[in-house]
Amino acid sequence: MTRPGVLWLDPVETTGHIRAMPRPGLREELLSAGLATFHERGFNATSVQDITEAAGAPKGSFYNHFESKEALAAEAVRKYAERGRARFALLREEKLPPLRRLRKYFESLIQAVVSAGFTHGCLLGNFGAELSSQSPLVRKRVGEAFAGWTDALADVISEAQKAGDVSGGVPAKALAEFVLHSWEGALVRARVEQDRGPLDTFLKVTFSRILV
Amino acid sequence: MTRPGVLWLDPVETTGHIRAMPRPGLREELLSAGLATFHERGFNATSVQDITEAAGAPKGSFYNHFESKEALAAEAVRKYAERGRARFALLREEKLPPLRRLRKYFESLIQAVVSAGFTHGCLLGNFGAELSSQSPLVRKRVGEAFAGWTDALADVISEAQKAGDVSGGVPAKALAEFVLHSWEGALVRARVEQDRGPLDTFLKVTFSRILV
Numbered sequence: 229m230t231r232p233g234v235l236w237l238d239p240v241e242t243t244g245h246i247r248a249m250p251r252p253g254l255r256e257e258l259l260s261a262g263l264a265t266f267h268e269r270g271f272n273a274t275s276v277q278d279i280t281e282a283a284g285a286p287k288g289s290f291y292n293h294f295e296s297k298e299a300l301a302a303e304a305v306r307k308y309a310e311r312g313r314a315r316f317a318l319l320r321e322e323k324l325p326p327l328r329r330l331r332k333y334f335e336s337l338i339q340a341v342v343s344a345g346f347t348h349g350c351l352l353g354n355f356g357a358e359l360s361s362q363s364p365l366v367r368k369r370v371g372e373a374f375a376g377w378t379d380a381l382a383d384v385i386s387e388a389q390k391a392g393d394v395s396g397g398v399p400a401k402a403l404a405e406f407v408l409h410s411w412e413g414a415l416v417r418a419r420v421e422q423d424r425g426p427l428d429t430f431l432k433v434t435f436s437r438i439l440v
Numbered sequence: 441m442t443r444p445g446v447l448w449l450d451p452v453e454t455t456g457h458i459r460a461m462p463r464p465g466l467r468e469e470l471l472s473a474g475l476a477t478f479h480e481r482g483f484n485a486t487s488v489q490d491i492t493e494a495a496g497a498p499k500g501s502f503y504n505h506f507e508s509k510e511a512l513a514a515e516a517v518r519k520y521a522e523r524g525r526a527r528f529a530l531l532r533e534e535k536l537p538p539l540r541r542l543r544k545y546f547e548s549l550i551q552a553v554v555s556a557g558f559t560h561g562c563l564l565g566n567f568g569a570e571l572s573s574q575s576p577l578v579r580k581r582v583g584e585a586f587a588g589w590t591d592a593l594a595d596v597i598s599e600a601q602k603a604g605d606v607s608g609g610v611p612a613k614a615l616a617e618f619v620l621h622s623w624e625g626a627l628v629r630a631r632v633e634q635d636r637g638p639l640d641t642f643l644k645v646t647f648s649r650i651l652v
Contacts, residue, residue, distance in 0.1 A: 269574070270482075270570050346572070356629065357570065358485075358566070358569065360634075361481075367631075367634075371633055374632060406622065406641055408625070409626040409642065410621055413626075413628075414621040417621050417624070419579075420583045420586060421583055429614050429618055430618065430621065433615065436609065437610065437649055437652075438645065
């Protein structure tokens, strides 16, 4: 689907001239399309044209909104993290004990991965593997997103430690990092195997050996 | 460095004709160069020309030896796994107890990652993240390599369970898979952070919570 550019009355410069203006919301559309395409194919297999086509936008419009494919990828990481935070609500259902919440959270992630047929993986892990040596900018954004995710898991684990459901010895933050990395590795293996086995093993070992 | 093709007396067909023959060993050189380049940059950021240039071979020579870049990538996974097996000797030092061997093994991997400045990651994890949805062939080879690695770790963990150093409840193979995935995830995070912290946390939690 290609939507042609539209002529708009310039709303800022009050010269009254009519000129071609970027489509309102096109930046967001390019960002969403870029995120979806990067998530599906990775960074280097995605061209700027793939993104503009996915957004139904003229190719030339891309650089009105993003300096480079890399700049869009960095923004896509932020947007992905923002979307991921929606699921954090499961971590905060205060009527449930912390470990039960954490388990529900990961069960919900597993369900999403299985429903999608193991097609996408985690954008953070994918970009971390593909771009850590290529893009300091994307690497930085991925690091920020991982840090935010770690904090959210650490809060719940810390609660569980205070409730006596998880032993001390290893700080909540280190346990959260470890669990997150285990999840990321299990997800890659699940995609390789096209099978949920690695994700089920993740749940089993996490809740029978680590968070005890 | 470009080395021109060399004229060889055909050693197999005993016609005595002189004709242009592939450089002996060129296939191996292309494979090694491909492995190194894929490991450094990933699959989609590497062109056939990058590989022939790295091997100092004429571009046209590539397709004498490999059907496609994907075919070389699949072979590169096998070669990578073969090289990785050299380190398995550490897992078999029978004078040491099994968990001590396993710890030495991962310490040695960490040392290699740190010495290389967090530049490369694990080819299996990288390809698993980048290509699982793109190349069934590479995915299959990565799966085989992960399976062999899992078996090697499971053997040691099983020994440790028999010696009473690791409790039962979870089978050795599931523990091995979990530990391997945790390693893979920690390695991606270490590359994102350019810091060994995630690898040290991996060691700490693995040997204080999982393999106990």
